[in-house]
Amino acid sequence: MTKHQIPNTKYQTLNTSHPLIELINVDIFYGSMQVLFSISLRVFQGELICLLGGNASGKSSTLKTILGICKPSKGRVLLNGQDTGKLKTRDVISKGVSIVPENRRIFPHMTVLENLEMGAYLRNDREEIRKDMENIFDLFPILRERSLKQGITLSGGEQQMLAMGRALLSRPSLLLMDEPSMGLSPRLVDQQFEIIQKVNSMGTAVLMVEQNASMALSIADRGYVLQTGSVVIEGNAEELINDPMMQEAYLGGGDGDV
Ligand SMILES: Nc1ncnc2c1ncn2[C@@H]1O[C@H](COP(=O)(O)OP(=O)(O)OP(=O)(O)O)[C@@H](O)[C@H]1O
Ligand SMILES: [Mg+2]
Known part of the structure; x- marks a missing residue:
């Protein structure tokens, strides 16, 4: 070709x-x-x-x-x-390098907060992670509201935001x-x-x-x-x-x- x-x-x-x-x-x-x-x-x-x-x-x-x-x-x-x-x-x-995978693939039975924390699992700069988490919540306010809910309870659009937030937490x-x-x-x-x-x-x-x-x-x-x-x-x-x-x-x- x-x-x-x-x-x-x-x-x-x-x-x-x-x-x-x-x-x-x-x-x-x-x-x-x-x-x-x-x-x-x-x-x-x-x-x-x-x-x-x-x-x-x-x-x-x-x-x-x-x-x-x-x-x-x-x-x-x-x-x-x-x-x-x-x-x-x-x-x-x-x-x-970070990925928002096909069909999002969030962790359905973990909370929004736990899903986001997974994005930072290779980092150990606690204070910076906390700041980044705040930035993600500013970017996607709905995630702050739902932070203690299980991933599975989110709508498709919200799950997409969560998958993106998780990906961004690895900076x-x-x-x-x-x-x-x-x-x-x-x-x-x-x-x-x-x-x-x-x-x-x-x-x-x-x-x-x-x-x-x-x-x-x-x-x-x-x-x-x-x-x-x-x-x-x-x-x-x-x-x-x-x-x-x-x-x-x-x-x-x-x-x-x-
Ligand atoms: N793990 C795997 N084992 C064997 N074949 C695979 C595997 N993953 C993908 N393929 C095959 O490789 C080819 C390319 O797949 P790929 O998933 O990269 O395509 P795609 O462009 O992302 O398609 P889609 O738009 O459907 O997501 C396809 O023929 C697919 O069947
Ligand atoms: Mg594909």
Whole structure:
């Protein structure tokens, strides 16, 4: 498959340092089945990047590769320039990567507060954790109100906030988000995307997996499109939105879904 690459002047001129995360020609297998084919992808400090693609195109596997859950059989993953080949997932997390997983996956029978505390489990700076917790409660006031309730009692939108709050409590420099709009009403999707933009504007780089291409591109700086495990299109958001191939394959049909 030939990659359709849109020239991207913004990140080439703005980012002269090395990327926060860089995948270079990465192949991933589950057993004998190859799911990622020579993936190359970069996220720089402060960027908001979307990773688009249909079902089973390899989006979640790409995030698992960044977290060190999947290990490349070929290619390299660099975190702040350091090869993560030998790192365990907990080491990757302690070096500043955090995830809001697909379907949120909060701990249903732990309280909101306990769920949030889990996000800080690799930290031991009690006073700073307390301050961060307050910041999370300011960002999501409903979580303060519900702090002693079990996770399972929260609505889908509230669980999404909890999953995000938990991810932020590890103080990530890179936040991975796997389909944040999934299962949310249009109003909550809008709210969710506003929160992602806010978190990003406060300095956290975000790599967001989405099937809702038009929504994702409306807030992203750049995007990558995966098809059956290969990056087929990449470029900055505005150019992706206006690109005829994107329009036809991913943004047509009026609903904007990939
Ligand atoms: N643990 C696993 N073991 C074996 N195969 C897997 C595993 N996880 C994913 N796969 C397969 O890898 C391929 C890519 O899956 P992945 O979850 O990365 O796709 P995705 O783009 O996130 O899809 P979706 O939009 O449905 O979440 C699929 O064919 C899937 O069946
Ligand atoms: Mg997925």
